[in-house]
Amino acid sequence: MVTALAVAMAVAAGATVSAAPRKDAKGQLADLQPAIAAMADADPEVAAHAVEALGASDLPAAHDALLDGLAFGMPGVVAVVAIAQLTKHPAPPDVTAIIRYAHHRDPSVRAAALTSLAAYPAPEAQQAMIAGLHDPAGLVRAGAAGAVARAHVRAAIEPLFQLLAKGEDPAATALAQMADPELAARIADHLGQVPDAQLAECLGGVLLRSDFGPDPARVEVVRALIKIQDRAAVDALGAYVDKTPANPPRPSRAEANRYLTERTPK
């Protein structure tokens, strides 16, 4: 692992440090030098542009420069951009650098770091994303929830259920994205244990996923939604009916439609 101290000392000595292999590093550095210098500009806007320029480069040296810049530290607004640029060419050394910013005092920096970590399958990245679900800042929890959903971190399911019980919308969305038929059934079993609105939002999100199925599983989700008293359940079923073509016919859509028709005043 490249420690921040080692990186920083190397940066101070005018070199770059990276665990990644590189080609023709001298030439690459020369091309990138203006952007690297601008990355340390006192004006965050200038620095952010420089970071974007480095992120747009396919050169490994540009990636290394971003890592070096993050290791030496930068204002939060610039760090958010730099972390996002790293994920354009994800490499294993990124994880340590990004996790460091996942604990940053600025919630927007933490949220950005956790969002980026979804691009990395490393166990420590997943642990950091799960830890983000416990963060006191809602913005950060939302970022972590989105990240674990994208990365399909199964170990995050329990804390997501806990967040759902606290009425957190991002948890509902995340669970919906992660649900297979088995998880959908578990979500449905939480009726009464979590707020109705969030449960409906979650199950509605499951229904809207084109990759969720087969249809008998969708039927179960529709039936679970029918049991929910909150208006959000009706809205979720309505959205499902509206966004699903009538043909080919789907039993799940038919059941949802039947329910909506029956409860409409004549």
Add this chain to the structure above:
Amino acid sequence: MTRRWLPTLALLALAACGPGAVFALTSSNDNDPRALADALAKRRLPEAPSPLNASHQPRAYVVESGTGSAGRQLVSFDLAAGKVIWRVPADVQSRVEVGGDFVVALEGKKLVARDQNTGAIRWSASAPGPFLGAAADAERAYVAWRDGARYELVGYDGHSGSQLWTAPADGILGAPAAQGGVVYAPFQNQWLTLIDGATGASLARVRGLDEVISTLRVTTTAAYFGSPKGMFVLDARAATGHRASATYGTVKVPPQLEHALYGPDSYDPIQLAYTAADRAHVLWQAVPTATPGPMKLAGDGYAIHYFRYVLGFDVDGNLRWAYTQPRVELVSTAHTGYVIAGISTTGDVVALEPQTGAVRARESLGGGPGEHVLGATFDADGWSPSSQDEPIETIAALVAIARDHDARFDRVKELAVQALAKLPGPQVTTELLAVLGDARAPLKLKDTVGELLVARRDPASLPVLVAQLAVHDDFLTGSEPQALAQVAKAIGGLGGTHLDGTQVAAALAALQSHLDAATTPVPDLVVVIGAMAALGNGAEHPALWSHLLLYHADDAIGGDAAWDRAIVRALDEHGDAGERELLRQVAADKRTAPSLAAAIHDAIGA
């Protein structure tokens, strides 16, 4: 007229010969050593401490208040057998005084004597005016009254209630005490007059030359007098009237227990009955000394009863032990010579070993739920029970005091935590940390505990302190760090002591977890950084560097002067040339907060 009245009449005649001489305002016969020695020799005292009652069994006479239509009750409780002897309705308005085969107290507006065996009224006497206090010995009762502008002390036969003598006074009389046939009568805050209980004749008079005489304490074998400043033994040396040449003693009452006195104020009409003053007083026993000198305390110590608590001290004022009465206050306590006996508002009796605080007996009056003990008089000199063998739980008692949520005792809590902090070991640290984690604990107490944790410097407590750092902000569990700054400061205070390397590594890791935590307040960060530097001996530098670099360009934290100084000092202290160069690079970085750059320049030069 029957023959049996003749002695009474003779005594009355004798008393009438010179009542004015008893409480004269002249001082010609004050502090006469010979007269005092003779008066003291006249007392009929037991060879060893013993209850005064005729059966010589330890007893407590307890005044209870009832509920609804039930008025007050007087209870005779056998301490040796742990059972109620009798319980009778009695509108007791004063302390209960114990005689040989009777007890006497003001009931309503009358002085009422009751049979000790049955509680039945034996006789009563109407009050000529306001009651000023009573006393009793084996044969007689003595009462100070105010009759218009005059004061008088009256002797009554304990068996019949017949008035034996009257000694009028032109000045204020305090509540008397009696011992073995001699009455001690405080007069004008200045004198203690010793009177023959049989005749009412003055035997001797002590005049306080250094301080007032406002407090009396009498056991079956010893007598004391004094003031809130200290107490004299009533012995032959008391005739000097001076502290230096008398058998005089004081105890160190901690400022947190400032309300504790040596005994009731004899002149305070409120304290003629059982009051809150009985719940805050010093408990001591003097031992005879072979040579003249200050009062010597039995066991070289004393105790202070303070509401729910009894605290034992050595003569230097160091806390030896502590006892906490569960749930309710102790309303009355007494030193029997062998134990400290106490009774609670709920009628629970406890006996404590004076040297250690060990519980030697627990008993109960078994009163109903509506009954409430107002006060009690112990006639239990020499009582030495051993029915109970509970372990001494001083730490638990101190913890109970410290965590008592009763705001009246905030200062006592400080005393408790100070005493706790003097005890070594991780258990005490755990308890002190619990005070910090108690949301209802007073802030001032928490501040004190924080300071004490630092001052303890107890290496054995490092694992406990580190364990405290395991708690972080967690939205899902609702947890948040408890007393991070105090704990970090306490850990930092261990720098320089001999510590286990593994424990130091664990401590640094725990501190770093808070250094890296997003929600650690900046003032706490400053303390955490200091603690890491104090403990790490350089091992903390990578974590501190990471922290510095992460925030050197962050105005929110990099611009905090205290943080700037702390992080720069920590890195400069054990830093090598390379690290100092890196500090210069940070200072030169255009993005670095100006105050941080200035701090670096201050530390390592331009």
